[in-house]
Amino acid sequence: MQSVDQTRDWLLSQARPLHTSETVSLLDAAGCVLAADIVATLDVPPHDNSAMDGYAVRAADAANVLPVSQRIPAGSQPQPLATGSAARIFTGAPIPPDADAVVMQEQAELQDDGSVRFTAPVNAGQNIRRRGEDISSGQVVLQAGRRLSDADIGLAASIGVAALPVWRSLRVAVFFTGDELVEPGQPLTAGKIYNSNRYWLVPALRRLGCQVLDLGIVADTLDATRAALREAAASADVVMTCGGVSVGEEDHVKAAVEAEGELQLWKIAIKPGKPLASGRVGDADFIGLPGNPVSGFVTYAVLVRDFLRARMGEAVQAWPQARQLPAAFEWNKPDARREEFLRVQLREQDGQLVVNRYPNQGSGVLTSCAWADALVRLQPGQRVAPGDMVAVYPL
Amino acid sequence: MQSVDQTRDWLLSQARPLHTSETVSLLDAAGCVLAADIVATLDVPPHDNSAMDGYAVRAADAANVLPVSQRIPAGSQPQPLATGSAARIFTGAPIPPDADAVVMQEQAELQDDGSVRFTAPVNAGQNIRRRGEDISSGQVVLQAGRRLSDADIGLAASIGVAALPVWRSLRVAVFFTGDELVEPGQPLTAGKIYNSNRYWLVPALRRLGCQVLDLGIVADTLDATRAALREAAASADVVMTCGGVSVGEEDHVKAAVEAEGELQLWKIAIKPGKPLASGRVGDADFIGLPGNPVSGFVTYAVLVRDFLRARMGEAVQAWPQARQLPAAFEWNKPDARREEFLRVQLREQDGQLVVNRYPNQGSGVLTSCAWADALVRLQPGQRVAPGDMVAVYPL
Known part of the structure; x- marks a missing residue:
């Protein structure tokens, strides 16, 4: 098994920059990634x-x-x-x-x-x-690689810039495999479950500013999976799937990516999670998330989102330092070999912020992800008693 | 002067609910505010x-x-x-x-x-x-008033729901007054400055999910301001302006709102900030932000954003408890009567998270807002020495 940090570093090292930028008007640039430094050509304020x-x-x-x-x-x-x-x-x-x-x-x-x-x-x-007390002419006011905030757009306006160079949006194709999957709104026949992965992943990608090509559910055969991969790779920068990447003989995604391109399949020391596939199909990157909704959600948040941000041209920082907060819960069954990411809520208790965990931390319990506002990261073997300080990452 | 907390409570108490909901498909519901409780009609998983x-x-x-x-x-x-x-x-x-x-x-x-x-x-x-270990049939899985996260959408999918009832988007009309304002991209003549308020405010409103009616710069006359107010109020739920609400004789917004509707003009014990106007024009709410970009930005973040969220039907929580972190700065010139909201960055220093402030905290220095990732809230008269714990709110 490979550690979370190793995997994250490796993924970030593989994030190839986009080569096409475009100039968009200020109000369309909010949330985009800046493609070049912006230099002031006047003082702000321009006069005392x-x-x-x-x-x-x-x-x-x-x-x-x-x-x-x-x-x-x-x-x-x-x-x-x-x-x-x-x-x-x-x-x-x-x-x-x-x-x-x-x-x-x-x-x-x-x-x-x-x-x-x-x-x-x-x-x-x-x-x-005083003239220039905010900005001096010649000063770099916004650096390339920055994801443009509301205040950034205001700042660009204050130096008279009407349009900004941003990286074009990343095209991400997604599809979902598993003969057990049924789309919401359809009747659920025996043995089936509703496809939930599509519905957290597509909004997450859109909110990141990706242009999503959503191919929906693909039949669980090698041929259908290979055809979907080819279609996806022909028009996208990144192809993402949920499911089909464990070692089971019913999983065709692994074989399909190997047939159409190249694949690394990792067992990562992460719980929930573990399998993560990464590779190439044609000129597109391939990311295969685990099929359990919670495993996919956590793997995406911990490992994949920042890969995509880097792939979009964003200067991705090291992980934010975790916030140390007291646990209001017990955790007695640590995984001996894997780091665990518990779904937790921060809540005020006796005037202090404490961490509660969702009672059922099973990898099929998507309610835990909707309920949570943060993840607690536990080291392999780490037990938690109430009052222990734990490492908290906001979701 | 009226306190920040009083003003916030009053604004929230004035937030009238919307009365129109609409049913949108799952993938269009992300980021919207849920208009009714969603009850599961099956167990998840549906079988052992x-x-x-x-x-x-x-x-x-x-x-x-x-x-x-x-x-x-x-x-x-x-x-x-x-x-x-x-x-x-x-x-x-x-x-x-x-x-x-x-x-x-x-x-x-x-x-x-x-x-x-x-x-x-x-x-x-x-x-x-086990069948139902995530969700039991009959259980409320998502509560009305919730702003729908990515995981919420996945959760709704997991119970087979294909569309969700959400409140219609809030229509917010904005305009900007001040004869000194020039739009970015235009030449800057003597005595003028670029309009920056439009460019942080419109993206902020859009990101909140508001439908923005952007009337741009309105001439600094009473007639033009009254005409803009009437136009805005006829088609929007909320009308917002930046500038024109201080007591100066060059400010027409106050008189225009009084002529077309009703107005409260407050001096709030907040720095940067102080003037904030609230009222009604026709059936629309009116919010007048201060014209200094930093004052407007901070007033919006601290007081107005949650009013808009409540107005959109969102169940707005009390302020999150501030995070107490050590200051890596000095603050020797506190305001005796007003709370101050300093623009700060959280940075790791010797393995610990500390708070740095932007050197120039002037209310015209918009660079401080683009640079900041948080605000520090200081009580009237509060001085800060390096190492003192300060109350931090993320931006």
């Missing part, structure tokens, strides 16, 4: 400006009652400040030449003749946002 | 089934060499187990009547005559997944 509604003055004049010599709304272009005067100014408006401070309106008293008197000491520089 | 590839037997017979009397692939319907025999069985296949255990194939030796001998003790019940 007022942080307040109030009066722009020379601090040296501010002890005097001052006539108001101009009015500067945001978006306007001020005149130089007349000597011995104040300028009415609004938040965001450019500081007029020769002014060096802004007095907030709450500290200004307007006189009957329209002049203004300040009720607090005024220091040079106060309430002025 | 094998957890392994191996042999189904009566445990009492298992010490003997047994002939193999049938072969049960997944999806098939087995015969009762012939007395004194074993059945070849595969993962997920139904347990034949009269068998009470499965022996994994690694513990079975096939004899030359086709019979099988087991190399380990066999206990009744072993390697059998």
Whole structure:
């Protein structure tokens, strides 16, 4: 058996970059992976400006009652400040030449003749946002390989960029094998179960930004599986299946991938999970998830998702450091040889955050995955008593 | 000034439910809010089934060499187990009547005559997944008000449900005021800045599942603002603006909402932030965010997002308990009266997770929001020295 960390590292090392980027408008770029560094060609803010509604003055004049010599709304272009005067100014408006401070309106008293008197000491520089204090021209504001957040898109807008170069979306073909599978909405005949893998996997891939080619259930024969593989590989970057990769004689995916391409079949020291297949069919990568829904879900979350992210051009970080939290559960039957990933919920108890596990951790119990908001990672042989600190990864 | 918690509670109390649900196919339901409880009408798994590839037997017979009397692939319907025999069985296949255990194939030796001998003790019940161990018929598997995760969709599939009732999407109209605003891609003339609020807000609303009506920049006049408000309110559930809600005489949003509907304008004890407007125009809710991009971003994340989630029918939980982590920064200039939400990053340092703050916490510095992965919440007057524990909320 091969360790979780080894498998993860190997998969990430195999993630070939995409070679095609495209330029998309800002609002379409959210959630995409940036294909090139974005460099600012202007300062942000582009001019010294007022942080307040109030009066722009020379601090040296501010002890005097001052006539108001101009009015500067945001978006306007001020005149130089007349000597011995104040300028009415609004938040965001450019500081007029020769002014060096802004007095907030709450500290200004307007006189009957329209002049203004300040009720607090005024220091040079106060309430002025300096040109370039956010971004300097020439600065890299967003780095290639970044998955673009809402704030990133706002930041690109703030330097006037209207479109961004992003990697094209990854095309992922999926199909599902197993003669026991029936699609939801169809009647369930004896011996059959509903196909659930399709329904967590396709949304997960879409949410990652993949373009999903969903081939549905493929008949459990070698010929049908080979045909599906060829079809999938012809049009996708990555082909994914659920099921059919254990050593059982009813499993055709393994033989089909070997016939159409190349395959590594791993036993990974992970529970739930264990079998994971990786390979190539034509120019497409192949990933074969285990068929048990929980095994597939956990294997995807722990091992495959970051492979796909890297394959999409994203700069994938090392695993986030696990959060250490006290268990509110017992775990007395550890697996001697495999790491276990328990489905857990974080809950407040006596003002403290603790970890509860779903009672039935069986690999067929998909309810545990819907219930969970995190995974607890246990080392081989690790038992847990209530109060023990455990390593928590959010889902 | 009104506290952050008071404001949040008030907003949530004002979130009127939607009254229209629609039934969408499973794969379109991911990320939507469930409009009714989903009750299982079958057991999952629907039959006792094998957890392994191996042999189904009566445990009492298992010490003997047994002939193999049938072969049960997944999806098939087995015969009762012939007395004194074993059945070849595969993962997920139904347990034949009269068998009470499965022996994994690694513990079975096939004899030359086709019979099988087991190399380990066999206990009744072993390697059998029981009917209904995941879900029992009649059980509520998903509760109304839940935002449907990938695993939820898989779970619904596992009980054969092909479509789900979800609340219709919330229609949110947005517009942006300020004569200083220029759209990205346009030349920046003197005194102007690029509109960045549109570009973080629209993706944030879309990611939440809102249908966004984006009216862009509206001229900074009372008439134009009133016209935009009427247009927005006629077709949206919620109207949102950025800017124009402070007390300055250049701000028309306040007067426009008062003329077209009703408005509460709050000074909230939050930094960055402070002004937030809430009201009604026609049958639409109105939310006026502050115009500084960072103030708007933080106010949205802390106060408005959960209002929208509740407005979408989602059962919004109390705030998650903050995570207490050591600061790797100093904060010596607390606001005496307002809570502060600093933009921070969590980083590993000497094997421990610590909190760094963005150096410039100015409310115009949008770079701090793109850089941050969390907010630190400080109480009024709270100073921070390196090593102090601070309250962290992920963004």
